Amino acid sequence: MDEWTSKKVSLNEILKEEHPEKEPHFLDDDLVMSKFVTEKDIRAHYQNELENGKVVSNQAGGAREITIDERSLVENRPKVVIDNTLDLTPEDYRKAAFATGIPFRPNGLFPPNDTLLTKLSTDPMYFPFMKHVPCERPHDFVVAPGCWASGDSAAKAGLDVRHFYRFPRNGCDHGELHGAVRAGEGAAICLHGYTTAHGGSIETILDECTAEIAKCEFAPTATTINFKVNLKKPFPLHRTCRILCKIKSISSNKLRIVTTGEIYDAEDDTLLVTCEAELVDIARISANTQEMQNKMKSNGAVNRWNGM
Template identity: 40%
Template sequence: MDESTIRLINLIDVLSEKYIDVPEISEECMNTWSTEQITYYYESGGTNKPSSLNGMASQGHDQPGGSVEQTEDPAAHRNTPASARANQFAATVAGYRAQTIADGLPSRPHGLFPPRDPLLRELAEDPTAHPFEKHLAGEHSPYELLRNGSWTSGDEAAQAGFDMRLFYKDKQRDDRYGTILGAARLGDRASIGNGYWMSAHGGAVESLLDEATAELGKMEFSPMLSTIEAGFKIKKSVPLHTTLRIECEIREIKGMRCWVDGYVKDLSGVLLASCLAQLVDLQQLWAAQGQSP
């Protein structure tokens, strides 16, 4: 009998004497449980037995990472009210563009931009560039400013480390479509590892492009659309707490689909990341499927 087995038997003897009402563990358990798991079993009065999933019982969890009782009803997020559904069908590109520009870009108390940011100042001074924030069709209007923000929009996003401010730039004389320009900053919560001296997480960078390309699609193609395909390329590490330049342009519109190019650059113009997003017009798709409000 080796020393580790002897120590384990001695531990069980000590715990059995201390917790006399706890059923003894089997020889199989003795051979598979760690000393921490055996100790926890006795200390819990025999109610917590180690699972085959590592570390659950020894940490007092019913599953890896623990659990929290969930009260949200998933169906509540899928069942669109009739009035909101009607507004989804009623929304138009011209209406979306007019309302978002009229509403402008609300203040963000938890924003990540410093005072007098040079890129924001440049964009704000361009009379053909209009700051705006994402809208969605809701119960009261086809174009509603998001009251509680989203993953990528509003002060709630900024508080979570994602602050992107978009401007719709009017189409110029020889252009078929307008474009999107913007400024963005990613904070600690958008990092690969908060507190570990690293750059922005790739998912956060891709979210910049996903959101910006979709908003240009809504301004020029359809206010009700969905990204169905996107190819992302991250050329260089994207730094945190640094102002980034966002640019988007329509590549092609054909039928119920639209293709938008998006770019993230540093202030010297160096390309950090790019994507080509393909979006589908949901209003046309619903009509083709025979759906109605």
């Protein structure tokens, strides 16, 4: 045992004697000897001076007491919301999303009179909308609250994406998603060090946008299962970029869809990123799975069914 570790063990024994009220929360020697535990941590533990929920821990980066909102647990999702996903249509989704539009974002990253955003906003052929999710009302949706990848919460974190839907034109079978996006400091590789956006933040933009066009055209419960991206050029911070997402194909059984996405520099139209995403209608797959389970159960074969 080295001198520093020995001092920590001795300090722990002294503080145990001085603070008997901390029992049964005395620190054990194995924990005290950890390289991640300091003398300051030991003193703060016994003197009740640890802040922000911190606890003495042998974990890199430390640990703190965590309180989880029970509503965030998967098993606590309201059953009525799950049931309401089974017969939703793209028309339902567009109706709700278009009615909301894009309200003011207190943490928005777009300046006044942005050329691209103004053009999309003032052209009646483009319908602004935000990400919505199913709710407790049949055939209806609500704006996704606190979403990491969309809305004002995403803008606060460093990505401000504005979606616009355009109905099919020129003989096309499907509509398109057009959009404007700006990446702020929160999306940077390194704040004030690398003045370009992190690849993961760029991929997030297209992951979200390809899913949104799928929800508008294919199924509101479309869920990404495969995503391929090509980062062609550095993605600048605080510079408006243009988004275009399209439908590439829909499977004959209407369970899968492939979408494509591109992002361009809005100033010189340089292609920055391309992607292709594959999504499935998770509600229909779940319904089909349940139907098959019920059939097999009625035939006495439920134990041989493992789901999908």
